[in-house]
Amino acid sequence: MLAIREAARSMGPGALSESGLRDHVFPLFSRVLERGRESGEIYLANHSLGRPMDAVEADVREGLGYWYDHLGNAWDAWMPEHDAHRARIAAVIGCGRADCVVPKTSAAQGLRAVLNAIPGEGPISVVSTRGEFDSIDSVLKMHHHRGRARVAWAEPDERGRFEADDLVRAIGDLPSGAGPKLVVVSAVYFVTGQVVEGLDRVIAAAHERGAIVVVDAYHAAGAVPMSFDDLGADFMIGGNYKYTRGGPGACWLCIHPRHLREAGTPGAADLATTDTGWFALADPFSYSRTDEPRLAAGGDAWLEATPPVLAYYQARAGLELTLALGIERLRAYNLRQQTMLTDALRAHGIGPLDDKPRGAFVPIATADGPAAVAALRARGVDADARPCPSGSRWVVRFCPDVLTTSDELARAAEIIASVLGPG
Ligand SMILES: Cc1ncc(COP(=O)(O)O)c(C=O)c1O
Structure with missing residues (x-):
């Protein structure tokens, strides 16, 4: 470094x-x-x-070295790296709180965590576009296929673009009742490279309609300056495979701080994912159990099970270079x-x-x-x-x-x- x-x-x-x-x-x-x-x-x-x-090879060796040298105590070195990794991604996307970033092995995993976090009865009414990456497209289609979502797909114009006004119109067609609603759009489209101008208007329209918003920033993070905090999306997904040269498996979900809570059991109306595990608990290493899930405070409530720590070493040099330049x-x-x-x-x-x-x-x-x-x-x-x-x-x-x-x-x-x- x-x-x-x-x-x-x-x-x-x-x-x-x-x-x-x-x-x-x-x-x-x-x-x-x-x-x-x-x-x-x-x-x-x-x-x-x-x-x-x-540096990637030596960095991964460093992570492995803790395992060889310290066995189970390797976690003492791995957990600070896990947190440093979250802080680097937060800095790349302009998010003021590192715990808002939750490591995922794919962007799709981030989307799935959101889909199953949305409270409310019945299938989720979704607006998305025909331009989302295949992984995101297939998660949404599978949810539609299984009756867990009803997806309305915004079509591109003749040049393959998705303009903010068209997305706002599609959001206006979401049902007006209290049912669960979600909008999934990219910040930069993966085929055409289109930067969505007016993404803030799309997000505002979704919020007005009672929908939460996931922005896929895979083609923006590290390549286009952004402020997650200012944009106001509820969630952002992305990964380090491309512009931050971090290889596969080092993806993330970012949660807006307004959705983070004190430690404890989420209420029925809270956004709280069932993609969970013991790292999301308030005190994972106490091994104590309660009948209700008692989640950690803040973004740690969105962590899952035992994390794939070597991915954080693999992604470290690229993120450091991105931030340093x-x-x-x-x-x-x-x-x-x-x-x-x-x-x-x-x-x-x-x-x-x-x-x-x-x-x-x-x-x-x-x-x-x-x-x-x-x-x-x-x-x-x-x-x-x-x-x-x-x-x-x-x-x-x-x-x-x-x-x-x-x-x-x-x-x-x-x-x-x-x-x-x-x-
Ligand atoms: C816009 C976009 N989102 C997501 C991904 C990757 O998704 P996943 O990590 O789920 O495979 C890509 C990969 O090319 C992409 O271009």
């Missing part, structure tokens, strides 16, 4: 520069950069799987890289999906995504494609990160133009 902080300090306080990154940050990624040199591949799939820092500066650098790429592509007659605010990747429409991705790979560009939520088109996604050089972007533009260009 010291090396990460020292590298960030050496870069100085101003905007991130390629030369500064090369001198101070690239050395923290010697393994993936060596792989890149050997393969000659230009990695532009950072929106999918973030590239790991060298600063999300504002990372965002500004990424936007400059996107402009470099789109300017070069435009010279070849290729434009991105649109010019509206987008997350960290450049989306380009094509008729056959898998064929485009295979052709790009064959020429040394690693990207991916997803079906567009509207129509039969695909979107190929290209995401540079701090390791992507301007030379790589220029070369990638030539290759992308040869595969996706008009000629």
Whole structure:
């Protein structure tokens, strides 16, 4: 962690520069950069799987070391890391209380914890969109299928976008009675990269209708500056697989502090999840039992069973780097890289999906995504494609990160133009 902080300090306080990154940050990624040199591949799939820092292996070894050296007492070292992990994620998403963040192994697990926390009789009336990630989509569909939810799906416009006004209209169609209601939307859409402008209005409309809101921030956290506290959503879900380069299994659910309570037994009208376990108890290590569940105070009431502690070591370096470099500066650098790429592509007659605010990747429409991705790979560009939520088109996604050089972007533009260009 010291090396990460020292590298960030050496870069100085101003905007991130390629030369500064090369001198101070690239050395923290010697393994993936060596792989890149050997393969000659230009990695532009950072929106999918973030590239790991060298430190990840030593960090996981550290976590394992406590097990080897201390056996059952390893928990004395593991629990502070669990809490430090929550604090890092809180800092990334602009949440003032670390205990609001509850580690999960997937974003879907976070959504399920919310679905079964909502009080009230009968199926939950849900508004969501056709643009949510497959994992979220399938959890909602399964709940609908089993009669536990009635999901109304907001359709995209012809460009595959979900505008705040349309979402507000869909929320207006939720039943007006007292039944349980939920809205599930993304902050940044995973196929098109659309940043949902006016998300605060969507949240306000949901609250007016008596619905709680889950925001999927997987494509925003660590890439786009945000304030969970100011946004006012009831819950946020996300993970470290992408922009904070923390690998699989290190996801989270964040709960707005207004839903946190004193220690004790939740009331019938409280948001209290049945995805629970002994770590959610007020005093787990007393092993005492009561007839009613006696939950911990604050966000700890949302913890579950024995946590997968090694994931916190695995995610540590990437979160530390994100925080040390600063999300504002990372965002500004990424936007400059996107402009470099789109300017070069435009010279070849290729434009991105649109010019509206987008997350960290450049989306380009094509008729056959898998064929485009295979052709790009064959020429040394690693990207991916997803079906567009509207129509039969695909979107190929290209995401540079701090390791992507301007030379790589220029070369990638030539290759992308040869595969996706008009000629
Ligand atoms: C918007 C979004 N949400 C969630 C996920 C991952 O969900 P899970 O952790 O449930 O697999 C992804 C992964 O690509 C995503 O893009």
